[in-house]
Amino acid sequence: MTPALIYGLTGIVVFGIGLFGALCVRDRLRRLLALNLCGMGAAFVLVAGAWRMPPDSADPVPHALVITGIVVLVSATAVALALIRRLHTLESAPEEIPEDTPE
Amino acid sequence: MTDLLLLFDMLLGLLIIGLAVAALRVRDLFAMVVMFVTFGLMTALAWVRLAAPDVALAEAAIGTGVTGALLLKTLYHLRRVSGTLHLPEALSERPPDPQVPRAVIAANAVMCGLVVIGLAAAFVTAPLGGPGFDAAVADAMPESGVDHPVTAVLLNFRAYDTLMEVVVLLAAVIAVWLVERSLPQSDPPVMGEVYEGFARLVLPGAVVVGVYVLWAGAVAPGGAFQGGAVLAAVGLLLLMSHVYEPAPAHRAAARGLFVLGVAVFTGVALLVAWGGRAVFEYPPGLAKPLILLIEGMVTISIAATLAALFHGREPGVQPRPADTSEGAQ
Numbered sequence: 292m293t294p295a296l297i298y299g300l301t302g303i304v305v306f307g308i309g310l311f312g313a314l315c316v317r318d319r320l321r322r323l324l325a326l327n328l329c330g331m332g333a334a335f336v337l338v339a340g341a342w343r344m345p346p347d348s349a350d351p352v353p354h355a356l357v358i359t360g361i362v363v364l365v366s367a368t369a370v371a372l373a374l375i376r377r378l379h380t381l382e383s384a385p386e387e388i389p390e391d392t393p394e
Numbered sequence: 395m396t397d398l399l400l401l402f403d404m405l406l407g408l409l410i411i412g413l414a415v416a417a418l419r420v421r422d423l424f425a426m427v428v429m430f431v432t433f434g435l436m437t438a439l440a441w442v443r444l445a446a447p448d449v450a451l452a453e454a455a456i457g458t459g460v461t462g463a464l465l466l467k468t469l470y471h472l473r474r475v476s477g478t479l480h481l482p483e484a485l486s487e488r489p490p491d492p493q494v495p496r497a498v499i500a501a502n503a504v505m506c507g508l509v510v511i512g513l514a515a516a517f518v519t520a521p522l523g524g525p526g527f528d529a530a531v532a533d534a535m536p537e538s539g540v541d542h543p544v545t546a547v548l549l550n551f552r553a554y555d556t557l558m559e560v561v562v563l564l565a566a567v568i569a570v571w572l573v574e575r576s577l578p579q580s581d582p583p584v585m586g587e588v589y590e591g592f593a594r595l596v597l598p599g600a601v602v603v604g605v606y607v608l609w610a611g612a613v614a615p616g617g618a619f620q621g622g623a624v625l626a627a628v629g630l631l632l633l634m635s636h637v638y639e640p641a642p643a644h645r646a647a648a649r650g651l652f653v654l655g656v657a658v659f660t661g662v663a664l665l666v667a668w669g670g671r672a673v674f675e676y677p678p679g680l681a682k683p684l685i686l687l688i689e690g691m692v693t694i695s696i697a698a699t700l701a702a703l704f705h706g707r708e709p710g711v712q713p714r715p716a717d718t719s720e721g722a723q
Contacts, residue, residue: 294403298440299517301407305414307510312418314502315494320423320468324430327461328414331437334449336517341526342444349445350526351543355552358452358544359559362619362696365456365464366566369703372468373573376706383475 295342302335319375323368330364403443410436423472427465434458447615448544451607455623460700463630467704539681541613548617549685553674557663560655560692563699567652571708593635600628608693612682618689622696629701642710648702655695659688 305328312325334357341353413436417429434457441450531543531551538546548556604624611617632638640648662684667673676684 292400294400294443296518297400297403297407298444300514301410301440303510303513303517304411306513307506308411308414308418310509311502311506314506315499316418317494318423320465320472321418321426324426324465325418327430328417328433331433331457334453335437335440338441338444338446338449341446343528347528348543350528351531351547352527352552354446354449354544355547355555357446357449358548358619359555361449361452361457362559363562365461365700366562366703368461369464370566370569370573372464373570373706376468376471377573377576379472380475 293342293344295339299336299339302332302339304332305335306332308332319378323371323375327364327368330360334360399443403440406436406440406443410440423469424466427462427469430465431458431462434461448617448620451615451620452623455620455627456700459627460623460704463704467706537678537681539676539678539685540611542611542615542617544615545611545617545685545689549688550674550676550681553659553663556692557656557659560659560695563696564652564656567699567702570703570706574707590635593631593637597628597631600624600631604628604693604697608689611689612686618692619696622693623700625693625697626700626704629697630704633701633705640705640709645709648698648709651695651698652702653695654698655688655692658691662688 309325309328309330309332313322313329316322316325337353337357337360341350343349410433413429413433417426417433420426420429434453438450438454438458441447441453531547534551535541535543535546538550540546540550604621604627606621607616607624608618608621609616611621629638633640662676663673666676666684669677671677
């Protein structure tokens with residue numbers, strides 16, 4: 292029993308929860324969050340895989356990959372949130388659009 | 395002692411799983427964001443336990459801090475548009491999962507369960523702690539120009555990845571500006587006096603912390619992305635406390651800041667290649683100054699880009715006429 296095993300399994304379960312949420316949740320914000328959970332689960336497994344027994348230091352390459360992944364994840368989240376805001380604005384005023392189109 | 399720590403690991407793992415479930419199940423969307431932010435902080439703690447302080451810093455600053463701010467901003471926007479801003483209960487115009495049939499949910503649950511079991515079996519039976527890249531990185535460390543392995547991997551050995559990551563951030567801010575272009579202007583929430591005082595107290599400290607985290611990256615956990623995220627938090631505070639108001643005249647400067655990181659990174663790579671070396675093969679004596687130059691510029695770019703992703707709207711762009719009438723309603 293090592294921390295790597297415990298947190299690796301935690302990450303896999305988090306990934307599964309995120310996958311289920313992405314498939315079954317209707318609310319857009321919540322589905323985006325579920326996809327974020329999937330990404331975090333994958334990062335967990337990478338970080339757990341980089342762990343070494345205490346005298347040795349951890350493998351830096353997966354760490355660098357996860358840092359890159361976190362930044363890419365936040366970029367994708369920001370774009371998805373902008374799309375959600377736009378969709379919501381368009382949906383909340385549906386009757387306005389046909390009036391304006393003849394111009 | 396070890397057993398106590400392992401017990402702590404197990405409890406933390408269970409807490410993380412519980413927070414993930416709670417974030418997806420709780421009805422109130424504000425509570426959902428709070429659960430997600432807590433999940434992120436607990437994840438950072440778990441990664442500290444896995445001897446990955448750099449990743450934990452990045453997760454706490456970017457994955458939790460910036461993502462949480464983005465989620466809250468979107469939530470504010472959704473509630474303002476749907477007119478539920480004054481209600482104590484957050485936006486719940488749609489009850490959760492109204493149309494998904496029970497059979498579909500059950501089938502999905504079974505399939506996801508199988509996926510988890512399969513992955514877990516693969517993970518448990520895989521040779522943990524087998525040979526990774528540790529030895530290769532340790533051998534090459536003297537030539538890298540920095541003393542911290544993760545920074546060496548990010549900015550020297552695998553600099554291509556990092557360059558592309560900065561390009562992804564640039565692409566994201568371009569996409570957000572385009573998508574938000576035709577949204578009506580949304581007034582930012584008005585902050586109270588307590589908040590204004592808080593911002594005044596925290597701003598100078600946050601600037602120092604951000605620069606320190608960047609500088610420390612050469613020898614200790616830290617670096618461009620973590621430092622950039624702390625400086626982006628400074629930008630968020632400035633935006634929310636209206637100390638800084640984005641004006642149309644600042645657009646050119648903002649664009650310059652977004653591109654700065656990519657430009658310097660690419661410029662250094664091309665200059666190195668021009669000197670008859672491989673693209674990211676820094677000359678031995680110059681590795682440290684070059685890495686610091688790239689890190690500094692990339693940090694400024696990341697801070698500006700993350701703050702712009704939060705602000706969302708390109709300053710000074712008027713919505714198209716069709717959308718202005720929408721906004722006036």
